[in-house]
Amino acid sequence: MWLDDREVMLDEIVLTCTHLERDYLSLLKLTEEPMLTHLFTELANQHGDWAEQLESHIREMGELPSELDPERQAVEELITYAKAALSSHERHTILKNQKEKEEKLKLLARGLLKQKTPDSTQFLLRYIEKGVEKNQSRLLAARFRS
Secondary structure, rough: OOOOOOHHHHHHHHHHHHHHHHHHHHHHOOOHHHHHHHHHHHHHHHHHHHHHHHHHHHHHHHOOOOOOOOHHHHHHHHHHHHHHHHOOHHHHHHHHHHHHHHHHHHHHHHHOOOOOOHHHHHHHHHHHHHHHHHHHHHHHHHOOOO
């Protein structure tokens, strides 16, 4: 049982990181471009690392992190694939979609930064926020590379 909104928010950030990790791993199946393969692999690893670190913060608060909903993940993957398949600009669509998902993560982190959390959690959230900003820049740059 959740004790307060902070833990719920932190859990939502963990789930978002985990979803993003899986998204990037799934997107590897859609591209053969070395640059995108490298980018998606790096971003998947980064989000997986963030999720693990955040899970330890949830455990330190005395709670257990939630598990991913496999049905939700499957639906989100289908939506991503459908958008890409219907788009004449598949690359732009995929990268734009991922940039928007990164924005959601950044907003969640900013929301929790406004709450009273341990210093170590605050530090990690700021680190994630800055990392997301870099990711968004990398995704934007990749949209316009040939």
